[in-house]
Amino acid sequence: MSEEKKFIRFMSARKVAAAFSLAAVLASILLIAVKGLNFGLDFTGGTLIEVIYEESVPLQEVRNTLETNGFESAIVVNFGSDTDVLVRLPQGLSPTLGEQVLSALRADSPYDVELRRIEFVGPQVGEELREQGGLAVLLALIVVLIYVAMRFQMKFAFGAVLALAHDVVITLGVFSLVGWDFDLTVLAAVLAVIGYSLNDSIVVADRIRENLRGMRGYAPVDIINISLTDTLGRTLVTSGTTLMVLAALALVGGEMIHSFALALLVGVGVGTYSSVFIVASLLVAMKISPEDLMVPEKEGAELDELP
Amino acid sequence: MLNKYPLWKNLLILAVLGIGLLYASPNLYRPDPAVQVSGESSGTQISAREIDKITAALTAADIDHFGAEADATGKSGLVRLKHADDQLHAQKLIQRALGDGYVVALNMASNTPDWLNSLGAGAMKLGLDLSGGVHFLLEVDTDAAVATRLEHYSTGIKKKLREERIRGFVRLGEQGIIRGKFSSEENRDKALSVIRKEYTELTAQRVAAPAGEEAFYLEALLSEAKRKEIEDYAVGQNLTTLRNRVNELGVSEPLVQRQGRNRIVVELPGIQDTAEAKRILGKTANLEFRLEARYDAEPSDREQFNFRNPGRGEPSAWLEREVVITGERVANAQASFDENGMPQVSITLDSEGGALMHRVTRHNINRRLGVLFIERKSRTRYETNAAGEEQVVRVPYDEKKIISLATIRDALGVQFRITGLDAPGEAAELALLLRAGALAAPIDFVEERTVGPSLGAENISKGLLSVQIGLAAVALFMLVYYRVFGIIAVVALAFNIVLLVGAMSLLGATLTLPGIAGIVLTVGMAVDANVLIFSRIREEIADGASPQHAINAGYGRAFVTIMDANITTLLVAVILYAVGTGPVRGFAVTLSLGIVTSMFTAIMGTRAIVNLIYGRRRVSKLAI
Numbered sequence: 001m002s003e004e005k006k007f008i009r010f011m012s013a014r015k016v017a018a019a020f021s022l023a024a025v026l027a028s029i030l031l032i033a034v035k036g037l038n039f040g041l042d043f044t045g046g047t048l049i050e051v052i053y054e055e056s057v058p059l060q061e062v063r064n065t066l067e068t069n070g071f072e073s074a075i076v077v078n079f080g081s082d083t084d085v086l087v088r089l090p091q092g093l094s095p096t097l098g099e100q101v102l103s104a105l106r107a108d109s110p111y112d113v114e115l116r117r118i119e120f121v122g123p124q125v126g127e128e129l130r131e132q133g134g135l136a137v138l139l140a141l142i143v144v145l146i147y148v149a150m151r152f153q154m155k156f157a158f159g160a161v162l163a164l165a166h167d168v169v170i171t172l173g174v175f176s177l178v179g180w181d182f183d184l185t186v187l188a189a190v191l192a193v194i195g196y197s198l199n200d201s202i203v204v205a206d207r208i209r210e211n212l213r214g215m216r217g218y219a220p221v222d223i224i225n226i227s228l229t230d231t232l233g234r235t236l237v238t239s240g241t242t243l244m245v246l247a248a249l250a251l252v253g254g255e256m257i258h259s260f261a262l263a264l265l266v267g268v269g270v271g272t273y274s275s276v277f278i279v280a281s282l283l284v285a286m287k288i289s290p291e292d293l294m295v296p297e298k299e300g301a302e303l304d305e306l307p
Numbered sequence: 308m309l310n311k312y313p314l315w316k317n318l319l320i321l322a323v324l325g326i327g328l329l330y331a332s333p334n335l336y337r338p339d340p341a342v343q344v345s346g347e348s349s350g351t352q353i354s355a356r357e358i359d360k361i362t363a364a365l366t367a368a369d370i371d372h373f374g375a376e377a378d379a380t381g382k383s384g385l386v387r388l389k390h391a392d393d394q395l396h397a398q399k400l401i402q403r404a405l406g407d408g409y410v411v412a413l414n415m416a417s418n419t420p421d422w423l424n425s426l427g428a429g430a431m432k433l434g435l436d437l438s439g440g441v442h443f444l445l446e447v448d449t450d451a452a453v454a455t456r457l458e459h460y461s462t463g464i465k466k467k468l469r470e471e472r473i474r475g476f477v478r479l480g481e482q483g484i485i486r487g488k489f490s491s492e493e494n495r496d497k498a499l500s501v502i503r504k505e506y507t508e509l510t511a512q513r514v515a516a517p518a519g520e521e522a523f524y525l526e527a528l529l530s531e532a533k534r535k536e537i538e539d540y541a542v543g544q545n546l547t548t549l550r551n552r553v554n555e556l557g558v559s560e561p562l563v564q565r566q567g568r569n570r571i572v573v574e575l576p577g578i579q580d581t582a583e584a585k586r587i588l589g590k591t592a593n594l595e596f597r598l599e600a601r602y603d604a605e606p607s608d609r610e611q612f613n614f615r616n617p618g619r620g621e622p623s624a625w626l627e628r629e630v631v632i633t634g635e636r637v638a639n640a641q642a643s644f645d646e647n648g649m650p651q652v653s654i655t656l657d658s659e660g661g662a663l664m665h666r667v668t669r670h671n672i673n674r675r676l677g678v679l680f681i682e683r684k685s686r687t688r689y690e691t692n693a694a695g696e697e698q699v700v701r702v703p704y705d706e707k708k709i710i711s712l713a714t715i716r717d718a719l720g721v722q723f724r725i726t727g728l729d730a731p732g733e734a735a736e737l738a739l740l741l742r743a744g745a746l747a748a749p750i751d752f753v754e755e756r757t758v759g760p761s762l763g764a765e766n767i768s769k770g771l772l773s774v775q776i777g778l779a780a781v782a783l784f785m786l787v788y789y790r791v792f793g794i795i796a797v798v799a800l801a802f803n804i805v806l807l808v809g810a811m812s813l814l815g816a817t818l819t820l821p822g823i824a825g826i827v828l829t830v831g832m833a834v835d836a837n838v839l840i841f842s843r844i845r846e847e848i849a850d851g852a853s854p855q856h857a858i859n860a861g862y863g864r865a866f867v868t869i870m871d872a873n874i875t876t877l878l879v880a881v882i883l884y885a886v887g888t889g890p891v892r893g894f895a896v897t898l899s900l901g902i903v904t905s906m907f908t909a910i911m912g913t914r915a916i917v918n919l920i921y922g923r924r925r926v927s928k929l930a931i
Contacts (some may be wrong), residue, residue: 121753122752178884185821199832199873241785243831244781256766257766
């Protein structure tokens, strides 16, 4: 094929994209630092009681009941529906608190009060979970860095890891901005975002590597543009199907999985954008060239033989 | 060129599909709500008599039931119910019909056919967030256990030095360091060699005296290995104790498991009354050492108890009312053999217990010392309240039984032995009971999660609904976008879910709510491999390749990409599994299994179908 290949010039928008990403990341960091994350019970410790009333009750009444029983610091909200009531108490209280609250509510209500769940997390456990969570995210990024550096090349590895960090920070930023609960399942979702976004970045990087090796007569920037154009259909289709199932999960999956689904929706959205713009832009910025890929040639040739 | 898989590959795919279907199939048999009955003590047999009582009680109350039977060992019995709503009512009725001495627990009875069971197939286990129940995380205060042991060493060293006539001053200081102060260097060195010889688990060394002091110091520390051993022992013993206590609660499939260095997870599916569960799990030591009463003792000073295992001779004995020590003072109990090769149990007390024991026993040599094992049980009473409703009243009581009655041969101290046991088995059981009754270290509740049954059921139905909707949406999209190849991808996707469910059932993995979310996510991401392959095929066709060549090249070139992308995701899933607990682990498991099964179905599975459709003939156009 001798004629010019048609492609979209993604990289001409890379300065705009970089400015946008930088602004979003800075804003997210600022938000997390100033406003903080709305940590759920898993991380703060404390007690949570969810009950369902036979008929809807005014929350003020529930608050009054709790106050007269000595639980002044209780936070009372509806959860999902107006008969479903969530009571949250701060840490530092005894593990038997859940039952005390439940019996206080039962004694004072004309309606039947059904227990949905009680969660008690000791302050120490909360702190440990927070530490482990941060550690997990860092560990995941390091492992990815090493794997990509081995399979591809250091420039790709930096690009991929920066893109992942970008996705994680912005996802956390959105959680801070909207004030959604950040619990253990959301942390799992953030790690899943790392996995997903990486999947996306690898597909793009893989095509860039292939084209850098195989195509002659194009500038590296155009090779990247061509690669992005080649993979655009796949990127959109996969993100589309993933977002579809996540939307289903967020809409009908129930309250307990809601934050989890939201975190993935945000993360997958950002991850799709970052695999097109961040990874590729960074490769251009780091002046990727076919020479960078000379060494692992042998390994690639061998793998291409596989079915 | 022709795209054709060799016969063995097609057979392999069929075999995997077959095995997947086989092991996934038990999940289609919905379990029946059931009530399980077992004896409170291991000796109780469930026979036809008990089963008759159960069926009579249920028939009288008009509860639809079937399949009541005792299991082959006679240890437990099971009755299945038509309606889940009747479960709690049936439990009460059965408890009442059988009376005390039986554990009556709610259960879900599997309906998996026997031939599947015999192949090791069974339905997936449900996590507590789906089945409802209580999860506790308990922390063992291992520091307390170490402190007790150090105290014991410190008193031991003092005593030893006194015996060896080495004058000095020994005390247990901060951070678990035993410090010795001596007036002469000779005494200090003698003390050091005594400690090194007698207490190999301690690391002892000379230390310089503080400036301006005319004294000689030494320090002894517990070695790291020994400290870990003490901690492990404390956790292990609490595990045994908790297992015994959990059995009192009457739960059909409890889990008691160590987690990390000093924590224990207790999961009780189906339990509603968390207060009762906490009371039983958190209760303290339950052993009492008492002297046998003299024949002329005042009736008010003595009490009669039965033996736990009335083997030979007397079924009961009279003990004094006064308690010498309780189980809290027991640090360890181990079965072993004496010099003559006879079974024995060596008991170690803490220093306070040793002192008390010494004080009492030195004046009572040749009398007998009894050990009482206390179990908390409850009787059930039925009362009718003012509103005419029947109420179940559980009256807890302590059941005390003698587990050992042995003659005191010598004044007892911190360490003593019970000999004269008949068999090594008897010694082992006695040691186990002593350990179960003692409490190695205090335990605290650090986490609790209770999920009510309605929330669990709702989580299942909502989770399944989102899987269905997600699957339908993805399938529709693929059919529209890739036509014939879309159908192939959807078939592979369905095959993938079957394999995933089969693998989870086979591995005995637990399905949790985040686990269901993992399946949903897998559905969304599993098509990725096919999307990669299909867009490659489209590109090849656009580049002018023949259909057969395009198929081959598409699969070939997408393979490396798919491998790279999935291996990295798998690495992240493994990290998630390593750091996560409970439900999050469930997510990591479904995600990683999903990645593996999806690679198989999306690459090999679809290729086989594509080969069957297009492989053996000339094709001018692909519907892609």
